[in-house]
Amino acid sequence: MDWDKLRIFHAVADAGSLTHAGDTLHLSQSAVSRQIRALEESLNVTLFHRHARGLILTEQGELLFDATSAMAKRLDAAAARIRDSEDEVFGELRVTSTIGLGTMWLAPRLTRLYQKYPALKIDLMLEERVLDLPMREADVAIRMKEPSQADLIRKRLMTIRMQLYASPDYLEKHGTPLNMADFNQHRLICQHAGTPQVSAGASLVAELMSHDIPSTLTVNNYFGVMQAVLNHLGIGVLPNYLAEEFPHLVRVLPDVSSNDVPVFLAYPEELRHSKRVAAFRDFITEEIITYRKKYQNS
Known part of the structure; x- marks a missing residue:
């Protein structure tokens, strides 16, 4: 043909x-x-x-x-x-991640990657839908669960948990809950049950919703939840990596937490020798090491 x-x-x-x-x-x-x-x-x-x-x-x-x-x-x-040049890292790299992790954790760190590789052209695709890496919908993915395809190279980056956070202004005005019974005086902000999210986060929200909570605000992604918390609307269910990005937020009810959520880096086997992919993989690995030293064990 x-x-x-x-x-x-x-x-x-x-x-x-x-x-x-x-x-x-x-x-x-x-x-x-x-x-x-x-x-x-x-x-x-x-x-x-x-x-x-x-x-x-x-x-x-x-x-x-x-x-x-x-x-x-x-x-x-x-x-x-x-x-891919033997000595240079340049050209387009398509990276996919969830809206929350991509906007609140990954994007703020890209300055350091561009400083090292100024000729990179990163296409950052943030959505909850899992893009098909073997079919080349993206080059690299950061996902909240281990990829199932056999023809992918995967690397476990870190573990996160969903926890409760509020702004100091909100707590000053409404008080800090000491137990779940106190939540009847507060507004819960979380992802809507029907939106794509990690199962551990959904389970935590379901548990919280089983209590007597008079007011809620549900959003379809964690970035929206974050914006509502920053604007003092209530207590939000958010990933704990925000302790680094927004250190002024206050963790509420420290005993309330989701199960562990693994975070994986994945890319197609056929890109094993790509200079761009290797540069991004090494960059993310270095950022995770720094993150772990500062916050993961605190």
């Missing part, structure tokens, strides 16, 4: 338009159209439904687009390895 035709088909399917695909490929619309017709004739199928608003893949077109997408990702991975 002619790769040039497949490349053009992939661009058309991705853009949903002959014109837009032609702009991307620097080809005329008629040239793109001829290549698509030739591919359809060679396969003896119709790949697109044509209508006034653009192009829609047929069932056969969807199957071919899945295949060309996988091929494109493999080529991207190969190109990334080829671009």
Whole structure:
């Protein structure tokens, strides 16, 4: 099968338009159209439904687009390895993590990584959805559970726990609870039970909610919980790594804590020799060592 035709088909399917695909490929619309017709004739199928608003893949077109997408990702991975210099660390590195860890722990530390490798181009993708590393949706992931795929290299970074925190201003105004019975005078801020979160955190929230708590604020990620706590709205369920990032926060009810939550670094086996991945892995490892010395055993 002619790769040039497949490349053009992939661009058309991705853009949903002959014109837009032609702009991307620097080809005329008629040239793109001829290549698509030739591919359809060679396969003896119709790949697109044509209508006034653009192009829609047929069932056969969807199957071919899945295949060309996988091929494109493999080529991207190969190109990334080829671009890695023997002596320099440069180019794009796509890193994924959860919104909470990415915004409150990882992003503030990237200054030191850029100081060491100023030619890096980091694409930080923060979302609760677990991106598919073997399919090259990201190069490196920091996850709150051990990855299950067999073709990933994984490294356990640290262990965190979900605990209760409040601002000094809130506690000065409303008092500090000494036990769970005192919570009937306070507002609990936590992730909504239906949002993606670590199971240990969800279990802790479920336990807290079983008590008589008159007022709650639920958010769909820990960054939102953090903002509410910083603005003195109540007592929040937050990860304990915030002791470093926001040392003025006060831990409430020290005996209340979730089970351990492991944090893993993972990347595809095929990127084992990537200079960029190695630089990021070593950077994160150094940051974790510093974190552990300061806070993990305190």
